[in-house]
Amino acid sequence: FRRTRSLNAPSPIQQFGPCGRIMRNSAMIMTIQDPASQRLTWYKPPLSVLVIKKVRDAMVIPPFIELVSWLTLEKRMVVFVEASVLEEPLVTKHAKFPDVKDKLMSFNEKHDDLTDKIDFIICLGGDGTLLYASSLFQQSVPPVMAFHLGSLGFLTPFKFSNFQEQVTNVLEGHAALTLRSRLRCIIVRGGYDKPQPKKPKPDATTAPWLPDPGVKLPSNLLVLNEVVIDRGPSPYLSNLDLYLDGRRITSVQGDGLLVSTPTGSTAYAVAAGASMIHPSVPAIMVTPICPHSLSFRPIIVPAGVELKITVSKDSRNTAWISFDGRMRQELTHDDSLRVTTSIYPVPSICAEDQIADWFASLDDCLRWNDRKRQRHFD
Amino acid sequence: FRRTRSLNAPSPIQQFGPCGRIMRNSAMIMTIQDPASQRLTWYKPPLSVLVIKKVRDAMVIPPFIELVSWLTLEKRMVVFVEASVLEEPLVTKHAKFPDVKDKLMSFNEKHDDLTDKIDFIICLGGDGTLLYASSLFQQSVPPVMAFHLGSLGFLTPFKFSNFQEQVTNVLEGHAALTLRSRLRCIIVRGGYDKPQPKKPKPDATTAPWLPDPGVKLPSNLLVLNEVVIDRGPSPYLSNLDLYLDGRRITSVQGDGLLVSTPTGSTAYAVAAGASMIHPSVPAIMVTPICPHSLSFRPIIVPAGVELKITVSKDSRNTAWISFDGRMRQELTHDDSLRVTTSIYPVPSICAEDQIADWFASLDDCLRWNDRKRQRHFD
Amino acid sequence: FRRTRSLNAPSPIQQFGPCGRIMRNSAMIMTIQDPASQRLTWYKPPLSVLVIKKVRDAMVIPPFIELVSWLTLEKRMVVFVEASVLEEPLVTKHAKFPDVKDKLMSFNEKHDDLTDKIDFIICLGGDGTLLYASSLFQQSVPPVMAFHLGSLGFLTPFKFSNFQEQVTNVLEGHAALTLRSRLRCIIVRGGYDKPQPKKPKPDATTAPWLPDPGVKLPSNLLVLNEVVIDRGPSPYLSNLDLYLDGRRITSVQGDGLLVSTPTGSTAYAVAAGASMIHPSVPAIMVTPICPHSLSFRPIIVPAGVELKITVSKDSRNTAWISFDGRMRQELTHDDSLRVTTSIYPVPSICAEDQIADWFASLDDCLRWNDRKRQRHFD
Amino acid sequence: FRRTRSLNAPSPIQQFGPCGRIMRNSAMIMTIQDPASQRLTWYKPPLSVLVIKKVRDAMVIPPFIELVSWLTLEKRMVVFVEASVLEEPLVTKHAKFPDVKDKLMSFNEKHDDLTDKIDFIICLGGDGTLLYASSLFQQSVPPVMAFHLGSLGFLTPFKFSNFQEQVTNVLEGHAALTLRSRLRCIIVRGGYDKPQPKKPKPDATTAPWLPDPGVKLPSNLLVLNEVVIDRGPSPYLSNLDLYLDGRRITSVQGDGLLVSTPTGSTAYAVAAGASMIHPSVPAIMVTPICPHSLSFRPIIVPAGVELKITVSKDSRNTAWISFDGRMRQELTHDDSLRVTTSIYPVPSICAEDQIADWFASLDDCLRWNDRKRQRHFD
Incomplete structure (x- = not known):
């Protein structure tokens, strides 16, 4: 017997000593794939992308405009944003906004149903953006890629600096996934x-x-x-x-x-x-x-x-x-x-992988086991 | 989609939004049975039983003698005990010991290999007996039934008082199992x-x-x-x-x-x-x-x-x-x-079930969330 | 040098090695009495007593009536109670209430100032009664004797059963005090x-x-x-x-x-x-x-x-x-x-002494370090 | 009544309400000086100084030599060091050691009694040097000034860089003291x-x-x-x-x-x-x-x-x-x-004052309440 290198590490052994074993119960057999090996793939090319940005933070406006411009103009994707975003003065007065204004689709949380309309989600800002995205999808959630702005979050592992390269990479299907249970x-x-x-x-x-x-x-x-x-x-x-x-x-x-x-x-x-x-x-x-x-x-x-x-x-x-x-x-x-x-987890795209991303956020967000280093005398 | 009521609750969902899904990796597919439904069954009737008793505790001797007598004389099982037990004066001088003495098999941890010789394990005493039993089986472990003597342990859920009825019940295959990972x-x-x-x-x-x-x-x-x-x-x-x-x-x-x-x-x-x-x-x-x-x-x-x-x-x-x-x-x-x-867990037989046994031991062993009750004035 | 057996254990030593010492600062010299030896005494016999009872608890009514009757009729003390208490039906309809009704003084937290009117406070019920008594005296607080009803509180160390004997004892000046800082x-x-x-x-x-x-x-x-x-x-x-x-x-x-x-x-x-x-x-x-x-x-x-x-x-x-x-x-x-x-602590009368009362309440109220005892096998 | 601004904040109030008061007990009256105002003074000029350095740390040797040279040659003090220090090759081979070698007094913990010989102690290195100094004085301890080398310790608040100025300052009697109880x-x-x-x-x-x-x-x-x-x-x-x-x-x-x-x-x-x-x-x-x-x-x-x-x-x-x-x-x-x-505390000289030194060491040694700051996006 050899244990598959599953993160859940279920025992493949069903027999205990010469006589004992687990009673078979066919209704309870599950076929699952090892979470450790979970990688994103695209059944068909993603065309629509929902972009969620942090609210009440002026700093996020320029990268937001930059991102939606690139997605619409370069990637030719259909970009959804919240209706309220299109009324924020800092957005509407941004020099580059007119270029994309007509290309953006808007939705209103209270009236519109996004189910089956969104292939991909990009969050920009803090962990709150991902919590909000999660709340919009009460059933199946499209894959989410979350950028932080300045400092790593638990749910926002990506740096924005070279976002074009990173988004392209994910759109091509090269990414590890963490399925975050809800x-x-x-x-x-x-x-x-x-x-x-x-x-x-x-x-x-x-x-x-x-x-x-x-x-x-x-x-x-x-x-x-x-x-x-x-x-x-x-x-x-x-x-x-x-x-x-x-x-x-x-x-x-x-x-x-x-x-x-x-x-x-x-x-x-x-x-x-x-x-x-x-x-x-x-x-x-x-x-x-x-x-x-x-x-x-x-x-x-x-x-x-x-x-x-x-x-x-x-x-x-x-x-x-x-x-x-x-x-x-x-x-x-x-x-x-x-x-x-729930049976509907949030498929959260990893910047590196499940393990590395988590320990990076423990370090950065919680300063886990951070302590005085022996500084040297000079 | 309906989630099987598995304790691990793996999501049966592999698709996220209209396009995203988990990349199939046939090498990583596992078929497992829901831990919640795990029950003990016997492939063939268990004949040999290893009885481990707490060391250096005079109180355990009478129930130990009572148990091995019953297993040998009533149940006609082959009973293994540690060689050192047969040299303990409190055991050898016990009035009922001569009746069973010749029927007991002994083993010595240092020289004897118990692999494939033991169908069933009974522990008598504290949690240490189960830790010791675990150490004797570095690969597959036969099902273990553990009795405490006086106060519940984390690993010893059974009361000794009506042991005959309870052991019989287990030997007939009526028992929930907790697979304790090692x-x-x-x-x-x-x-x-x-x-x-x-x-x-x-x-x-x-x-x-x-x-x-x-x-x-x-x-x-x-x-x-x-x-x-x-x-x-x-x-x-x-x-x-x-x-x-x-x-x-x-x-x-x-x-x-x-x-x-x-x-x-x-x-x-x-x-x-x-x-x-x-x-x-x-x-x-x-x-x-x-x-x-x-x-x-x-x-x-x-x-x-x-x-x-x-x-x-x-x-x-x-x-x-x-x-x-x-x-x-x-x-x-x-x-x-x-x-x-390890792929070799300890199959630990539940007195009631996985959940009830655990909370009972939290209460009894750790007094978890035990606090002052409003006592009434008289 | 010998340290006084003060609970604060200030060092009487002012000199450190042959040359060093603490700079004298006469403005900062204090004369204090060792908290460990604090005992209550009465400058003149206490005549007025404020009795605070737990609110919204029917069980407290009979002992409350019993206490105020005894204080007025036997001890000939002037008893103050909250005005609202005299309107509680369970109080006014109590068989013994008519005997004391005319002898009770009432006060209203919003209008009446109790300063210098109260010589002694008795609380009856939970810790809340003492918190309330403390709030009524924003400067000097008369000595407080607090009875619990059924189960010890942190602030209510006295049992009610033989209250006459215990109150008499305190009125005669036999009691240790804990000065609880505010x-x-x-x-x-x-x-x-x-x-x-x-x-x-x-x-x-x-x-x-x-x-x-x-x-x-x-x-x-x-x-x-x-x-x-x-x-x-x-x-x-x-x-x-x-x-x-x-x-x-x-x-x-x-x-x-x-x-x-x-x-x-x-x-x-x-x-x-x-x-x-x-x-x-x-x-x-x-x-x-x-x-x-x-x-x-x-x-x-x-x-x-x-x-x-x-x-x-x-x-x-x-x-x-x-x-x-x-x-x-x-x-x-x-x-x-x-x-x-504050310079105005609450002088809280001990049932036994400062140390014993505190550890008794840790045990009783918080089950401090309470754990499973080895119960014996029978 | 006005509370002296003592760190211990004893209440000057001895009376509680119109009648109650603390029983006088003249045997238990203490006259103490407010710890908050404790400053070092010298009864007579300190002449002898014990210098303790961290063991097994090569980095401490140069500042140690520099310090003892300055104390002997500039300050004309009698400097005591541990006998074993005079046998450490890194010390004896140091270029400046010959200048001070004959001026140093040595002592051996096992044979020599330092009581009344030492006016002042300087520690150089980590918290261990102060623990060691404390162990050498089982009764009165001379004032201790402790330098860290590189990173603040709980017991070593002074930076070494401008040690001459700082030691001179202390020798002139300008320093707050923390009396650390033992x-x-x-x-x-x-x-x-x-x-x-x-x-x-x-x-x-x-x-x-x-x-x-x-x-x-x-x-x-x-x-x-x-x-x-x-x-x-x-x-x-x-x-x-x-x-x-x-x-x-x-x-x-x-x-x-x-x-x-x-x-x-x-x-x-x-x-x-x-x-x-x-x-x-x-x-x-x-x-x-x-x-x-x-x-x-x-x-x-x-x-x-x-x-x-x-x-x-x-x-x-x-x-x-x-x-x-x-x-x-x-x-x-x-x-x-x-x-x-004990009645013999360690008089530990503050770099700034009792409060500032302690919070500085909490920050530096334990990173107390250190957490992620909102870093800004660029």
Whole structure:
């Protein structure tokens, strides 16, 4: 027997000693390809590209214009951008904008469905651009290539300087892929007779991040980093109950609870004290936020389980949920949140490969194990 | 598409958007069965059983005698025990021992090879019995059923009280299995001309745990919990270099480094501050012991990688390695330790199932998230 | 030289080697009494007693009535209670209430000043009662005796069962004292022309904890546990700047910052990962809440420093402050929060002594170092 | 009342409410000077200076020669160096050594007593030089000025570049002092009839750090960083019992226990997970090393307590003690270790002041709260 060099390293062995073996269950046999060898290929040439840029950052405008010009004029691709981008003065007044203006397709998150329209995604800016791109595709996600501007992000491995060469390379199919798992989160609303749960009241001054009050909050969302359940604006703590595959596992008393993907382990979870998980490990991380108990260490469970979170019956307060930092809404005593691994990961294109990219971002974003070097005396 | 309810939750999706997909690589296709559905079955009826009991614990003798009597006299199985057990006065003087004495087969770890002789293993005592059983089978391990005596262990889920019923049940093939991955550790000795690395000098008074000086230390071992690289008896710290798939990842300054299986995450690693990983997650955990750097958080990497650890060239001291707490030996500047996931896991029989057993042991062994309950006033 | 057995253990030595010594500075000489020997005495017999009971807890009513009856009828003390208590139906309908009703003095937090009216305080319920008592006395605090009801609290060491004997004992002056330091917090409002900073909008349904909108929030408060600076209702993180004695020490990026007394080290700070400080150590603890940086470990600085916290100039959001969980208000870019140790500690009466009480509460409230005992096999 | 701006911030208030006050106890009154205002002065001009240099570091030789030359030839001071230094070839062959050779006084740690001979100490190299200097003075310690060579240490705040100016400044009495508390450690040997406890067997190759076998190990020592009680060369863990002021507080199961000064909180303790304490806080820190219990958080107790540590009766192994990393020796079941704050602190001269020096070393040595800055795009 020889183990395939799979990142998941499943054992090919089904027999244990002379007599024991795993019971065959044909319904449970899976044929999978080793994640370590995952490379991008194109079934047919990609023609349409969605370009997402960081918001509220003037510095990103020149490279953005440069990129979309090159994609439209040189590469002859159909470029989609957000409708709001075409109204930003810094964009519209840019010297080169008139050249591309008519060639750009725009979309509006609220009205347009991008499913099956986009072959390829390019992000420009910070990790937030990729979280946003992920939120636009609640099912299959086209391959994503993410450029940072100045400093490496966890989700943005590419440098912009020679972008033409790098994009061409990817379009020709030369790239390793990290399949970043997402969590499917469903809020099951239980209290049909009761008043609808609240969403925070938007306030033009203080709360620009809140959804438009007219928009119905979705109760079914995929997250790339984490779903947060916290005490919201209340200073009092909620008690939460945590279930795994239908079984009550523990109750949570503290500031809240994070359910993170491995990708999200280096986001909020690491700030709350968790260990860091490579995005190719098939797992879900559960991390308390400032728990009352000294012994509430984070746990990592197999990616295939189903988690359920409810507000404890004896809890005085409700809880609040947010999805990758968005769509904040209340979880009442009658509701429950269910979380499983989605079948739709984000195919994130590597700058080098799965391993090198991750350790580079640990170094750069978190200064992992960075310490004083013996400097020499002069 | 519907995700199979696999614990690993691999995505069945190979296509991303209208054009992108994973390049097929037939050499990398694996067919695996969902770990969640793993149940033990017997290819042919198990006839031989190895019984391992906790050492130096008088309390374990009566249940041990009771168990082997029942296995030999009632179940008509061939029972193997360690030769040294047959010399323990508390065993030999036990009233019921004469009944079974002639029926027991004995083996000596140093001379006898158990491969293919044992169909089934029963452990009686603490987690150490399972670590020892694991060490006896450096390739395929027969299914292991582990009883604790009094308090649940991470590796010993069964209560002894109604052992007859429970063993019978397992022998009839009714049991869930946790496949506990092991790490294959190889010390590559580099300095052939140099004096051989040291092993600690045994000293009857202080060092009963050391191997017999006449025994050659193995340089290739499977561990179930962890391999520890530490400063050994030296008060000075070694610098270690850590490589992953051939690439230097970081250097370690501190008391040492742990490379743990998920099973081992709740052993030494948790004491060193790591998060806790369910044994079915295919991963390897790397945890520093008292690192000098504030930012050296533990990391969790895919089970399929290869790690290499060396003593840094500029390190004043060497390092010491131990495997599941045994076989302590020196790692010199010329040597390297290589660690990968073995293809030979330990098939550990569940008392209930993979999930319930793990959370029960978190509660019982680590008092995970145990906290003050509101006690009522009277 | 012999060190006095002071808990602070100041060195009586002023000379270092044959020539060196500390420069005398008569302005800086202090005469203090060893905290270890602190015992309560009464300058004159205490006549008035303030009784604070836990709110919204029916179980506390019978012992409350029993206590105030005994204090008024047996001990002939003048008993003050909160005016609102005299309106609680469970109190007024209690069979024994008519006996004491006319003898009770009531006060209203908003209108009445208790300074110099109260000789002695008794708290009945959880730690919150002592936090509330502390908030009522912004200068000198009378000695506080705190009873828990059912389970020990950090601030409530006395059992209620034989309260008569215990109160009599304290009134006779037999008791050890822990002087719990408090932090004096001052919000310096900088933007006089700007609109006043917000306080959260009260909402009868969701926000019963908020101050009455008509009440002006104080900007100068003593806290017994901690002052919290956090992101308030915003999901975005503020950047805070931290100064110590006028010098900028670091900036804080994360969910927030805690400035805690040693008493508060076992409250919110311990949930955020801090070490636990005995209340007699003269120190201030600074703890980040979920910091972005892996290396932002909590620090403990001398009690005599002055801390200042501001919202960083480049921070997109403001921050929110709360004082022992109350009086939540905004900290704008123009404001600063200053924190020093107050000269008015809370004299908290010990059930046994400073050391025994603290370790008892670590055990009981936090299950400190509680772990699996070897249970014996039967 | 106005609080003196003392770092310890003792409350000048002795009265609590109209009647309560602290019982006067004249035996417990102390007159102390505010640590914040501590400055060095010289009772008479310092004439003799002990110069300690880092061992086994060739880079330190030229500045060492330069320093001792300047002290002897320019400052006309009597310079003491370790006898072994005068035998180091790199020193004796240095071009300038002949000029000072006859002027240097040498001492041998084993035979010579430096008490009352040294007015001033200069350290050159890393933190180890100050730990060594501390160990030479088991009672009063002359003021210490410590230079680092290249990178700041926790105990070595001075840059060497303009040493003449800086030393002159200190000799003229212009310097702030940090009084670093030390712990007095006494091993009380209980088993007089039993064989003497072991010290590790020295071995020329592997154990250069061990004491000369002829030297009797002291059982009474002052430490500046910490006393470590660990499992020594044994892979098995000892159980330790911890007492505080005669009361059993908890038992320790794990790799060991640290009792640290605030100075030592940033040494081994921080690696074991402790918070960091400013050296002027009068406290003792107790930190477990890799404890088995999830809830064994470090604690900080008042400087004036007495700790006692013993090996638990039911522990299979003994424990080993080391003092600031030296003088390693066994603690048997019959022995106990007692630890209190010594009256002899190390008067450590500040480069700037107590606060600035500490935060500079946190930044430089531990990269405290160092994180990714937003780098700008170019």
